[in-house]
Amino acid sequence: xxxxxxxxxxxxxxxxxxxxxxxxxxxxxxxxxxxxxxxxxxxxxxxxxxxxxxxxxxxxxxxxxxxxxxxxxx
Numbered sequence: 001x002x003x004x005x006x007x008x009x010x011x012x013x014x015x016x017x018x019x020x021x022x023x024x025x026x027x028x029x030x031x032x033x034x035x036x037x038x039x040x041x042x043x044x045x046x047x048x049x050x051x052x053x054x055x056x057x058x059x060x061x062x063x064x065x066x067x068x069x070x071x072x073x074x
Contacts, residue, residue: 012019021028028034
């Protein structure tokens with residue numbers, strides 16, 4: 001029995017004809033565009049991670065300022 005992966009189900013649901021072509025070893029005609037899309041998503045992921053780090057840094061600075069303010073008052 002062949003194992004069916006979730007990504008294969010997703011590919012089939014998105015476009016069953018493209019899934020069939022890939023299953024039968026047919027090359028995609030838009031490989032360059034797909035590679036460009038992969039690169040875009042990779043760069044976007046890096047920007048999202050950087051934004052998360054900046055947000056965490058901002059929260060840490062706000063908490064440090066609040067703690068400093070409270071320590072000064074008491």
